[in-house]
Amino acid sequence: MSLFEDFLTRLTQKFPEDGATMTMSAFIEANTTLKKKPFSFKGYEFQRQIVDDMHPNLAVIKCSQVGLTEIQIRKFFSFLKRTTAVNGIFSLPNDEMYKRVSKTRIKPIVDDEPVFNQHDTSKKPARSMDLYQVDDSFGFITGGKEGDATSINADIMFNDEVDLTDQEILALYGSRLQGSRIKIRQGFSTPTFEGYGIDSMFKASDQHEYLCRCSRCNHWNLPTFTPKFINIPGLSSDLNDLSEIDNDMVMKMDLDAAFTMCEHCGAKLDLLDPSKFEWVPRHPGRLSRGYWVRPYCAPELNTIRYIVEQLLDYKRKNSIRRWYNTVLGQPYNDASARLSIPEIEAVMKGEGNVDVPLGSPVAVGCDVGQTCHLVVADLRHAVPIVFKWLQVPADELKQAFADLRAQYNVVAGGMDLNPYAPLAHEIRDESKSVVMPIEYATSLKAAPISLVKDETDKITHVSSNRTGIIDKTVGSIRGHRIAFAGYGSKKLVIQTHLQDMVRVELPEQPAKWVKLTGDDHFFHALGYLLHALRIHDFILSQDEQEERQMSVIFGLISTVQQREAGLDFKSRVRSPSLLGLL
Template sequence: MNKIQEVTFKNHLLRLRAGASQATALTEVSKWISRNTTINGRNFSYKNHEYQPRILDSTARECVIRKCSQVGISELSIRKALALCGMIKEFTVVYTLPTATLASVLVRTRVNPVIEESAYLKGMLTGTDSVEVKQFGAGSFLYMKGAASSNAPISIPTDFLVHDELDFSDPLVISQYQSRLTHSLYKMRLKLSTPTIPGKGIDSAFMQSKRHFNFARCNHCNHYFIPDYYDHVKIPGYSGDLRDITKTRIHTINHTEAYVECPKCGKKPNLAPKYREWVCENKDENHVADGFQVSPFDCPNLITPSYLIEASTSYTNIGEFINFNLGLPHFSRESVLSPDEVQGVIVNSYHEGSAFTVMGVDLGKTCHITIARCSFDGAMQVVHIEEVPLAQLKIRYREL
C-alpha cells in the first residue's frame, strides 16, 4: 500500500467511525476535535483553555456564550461547526458574522487552515469549496454569511446556526435566520459575543439561559467563588480603586505583582483547572439554552492580573475595557444616551392643529441625525439631517 492509498484508507475508516457514532455525536464534539483536527502540526489540545470541553459537549439545543476577547471562543465555535459537518450526514451549518467581509476573512484565516491541516476534513471536502460555501461528503454544508441589513438570510433548511459577535450584528437579520431551522431535526443555535449594554444582545440571551460560571475553589480554605476583577485583584502596596489607575500613573504602582485574592482567607488561590468547576446558578429554571460566562480568569496562564491592569489604562472609555477584557455588560453614559436623558428633551406640545418636531438618531462611531416636522394628520417633512462623531453627540443633540 503506497502513501496515498494509506491516507485514503485511514480517511475511510475515520468516516465510518464518525458515521457510526452519530447518536452520541453531540456529547463527543470535544473528543472528535482533538482526534481529527490539529494546530501547529499537533493534535488540537485544550491546554490553557481547559474550560472549553464543557461548552463544546453541551447537549442543549441552544448555547449562549457571553465572553471576553482573546480566549479562543471563535476558534472553538469554528471547530465545532466543522466537527458537526464531519460527524453527521446531511448536516447544514450557517455561521454568521456582522458583515460578509468579516466572514470571508474568517474563512481564509481560521476555517481554511483547520480544514487544510485535518486529513479527515480535507478528505471529505467535495464539490463546492469557496469562501462562502463548503461541502463535506454528499450532503453536509458550511455556509459563512454576513449579518448586515443588506445580506438576506439564505433560503435553505439549516440544522445549526452560529452567530459570532452577536452584539455587532443586525438584530433584524439575526431574527430572520431563525426561520431557517423550522424543518430541521436538530434546530441547534450557538450565540457568542463580547457584550455591550445590559439587557441587550448576548446579555439578554445569557440571562434567558441556564447560566454557568466557572467557579474557583481556593486551595487554601476550599472556599468557592467567581473571580472578579474589581473585587479580587489586589496589588501589593496599593489600596485604591483599580478604576483610578491610569496610563500616566501606572508606573508608580507595583502592578506587575498583582494577584487574585481569595475573598475568604485572603491568600492567593491556585486558578489551575483542577481547582475549577462549572456551576449552574439557576438549574431549576426551565430554559432551553445553556449559557456560559467566559472570563479572563478562565485562562490564567495566558491572561494575568497584571495584563488586565495594563489593558484597563489603554481605554478612554472604561466601559470598553469591561466589555472586551472582562466580558461583562456595562452601561456607559460616555457612549449611550439613557432613557432619562432622552425624555428630558421631549417637549409636550399637543395643541390641536399644531405641528411638532421629532429627532431620530442612528447611533454608531458616526451618528446620523434626522429632524422632521410632523402634523397630527400623519404628514412628516424632513427639515434637517447631519452626521456627528459619537464623542460630540451629547453636546450636539442638546443644541438641536
C-alpha cells in the same frame, strides 16, 4: 513511512475516530490538529463543556484572547461531519469579517484536516469563501446581510460576534431554522452594553459561571477584576475600583507579584489547576443555556499585568468601554450612549395633572403599534412641556387625534408612517397636514428632512434620517430643552422607554441607535413630536424661499398653499428655532 503505516493513515482519514457516545470535544481532539500536533484543550479546559454542549439555544459571553472563535469553527464543522446531510450557517457581523475569517481561519482548518475532506475521492467537494461542503453536509459562511438571513435554510446556526451584528438581521436569522427538526442556534460575542445583544441573551439563560475552589478553605469563588479578588503589592487599599488605576499608581505597584486571591480567606487561587474549576449554573431550571467566559478562564494569557497594561492603553485611546468589553468581557453602561436615570429625572417636573387652557397651542407625537403611544406638549413656554402621556388602541387612534384637535390648537404633529400607512395618511388628511407621517430612513446618505410628494405635488409624508432624529431627541433631554409633567403613575414606564435605546458604534459603520428590549414607544413618540416642529419650520422656510423667488420673477408675493393648509404654526406659536429645538 512503511506501507502499513501509510495504510493506517489512509484508513484513519477515510474512517475518522467516532462513536455514538463520543463527545464533541473528544472528536475534535482525536481528529483534528493545531500546528501539526493533535489538538488539545490544555490551558483552555473551560472550553470543553462549551464544545460538548449542543443545546438548541446557547449564548456565550466572552472576553478576548480565549480562543473561542477557533474552537467554535471546529465545533461547527465537526457537527457537519458527524451529522448526515445537514446545512449549517456560520455568520459574521459584516463582509469584511466574514471574508477575513473565511480565508484565514475556516479555509485552513477545512482544507488541511483530512477528517473534513470528502470520503469519495472521485467527487470534489464544493468549496468557496461562502460555502464549504463536508461529505453530504454544507456550511454556509455569511456576512450579516439581509439576503444572507433570508435565503438559506439551516439545521444549525452559529452567530459569531452577536453584538457587532445588526440586531434586526440577527432576528431574521431565526427564521432560517423553522424547517428543521434539529434547530440548534448558538451565539458567541464579546459584550457591549448592559441589556443588549449577548448580555440580554445570557441574562435570560441558566447563566453558567466558571467557579474556582480555594485549595485552603474550599470556598468557591467567581473571580472578577475587583479589590475583593485582585492582590497587587503597592496598590492603595483605598482604591475601590481598579479601573481607576493610572500611570502614576502603576509606578508604585509590583505587577509581577500580583495574584488572584480567595474572597473568603485571602489565599492565592491556583488558576492553573483545571481540577479546581467547575461550570455552575445560577438558574439551572431555565430553558436556554448560557456561559460567561471571563479573563481568568485563560490565566496564562490574561495575566493581571496584561489586564492593567491594557487598561492604561485603552485610557490613552479614550476608549475605556472597549477595555471592559474585550479585556474583561463585561458589558458597559456608557452614559454617553444611553440616557441615564438622573438625566431623565432632571426634566421630570411633576406627576400631577397640568392645567392647559382650551385652545392652547400644542404639538403631538405618536408611535404607532397595536397600542399607540401619544405625547402632547404645551408650546406656550420657553421649552415644550409634555403634559399628556396616552396609550391608545390602534382602532381608536383617529378618534384620539380628533379629540385632541377639538380640545387644543394642534399646530404641529408627527407619527410614524409605518406599520399602518393608510391610517397615517387618513390622520394627515383629517388634520389638514398638520400631523405629518414620518418615515425613518436608515441609509447613510439619508437627509435630515426629505419631503415626499405625490404626482400633484402634495406632501404625502416626510423621510428623515433615523439616527439624526434620535440624536436630537436625546440632546433635547440632556440639554433640558424639553420638560415632562402630568405623567402620573407612568413615570417608571417612561424611564424604561427612554433607557431602551442605546447608541452603538459598529466597526467601519456609522453610529446607530438600537433597541434593547423593544419597550421604547414613548421615546419614539417624543422624537416624532420634536421632529414635527423641525418639519413645519423646514416647510415654512421653503415656502418663504419660493415667495422670494416669485417676487423677483413677477414682482409680487405669492399665496403660500401650505399656510392655507394649516402648515404655518409660527403665526400662532413661538418659533421652534427660538425654543432651541433646531
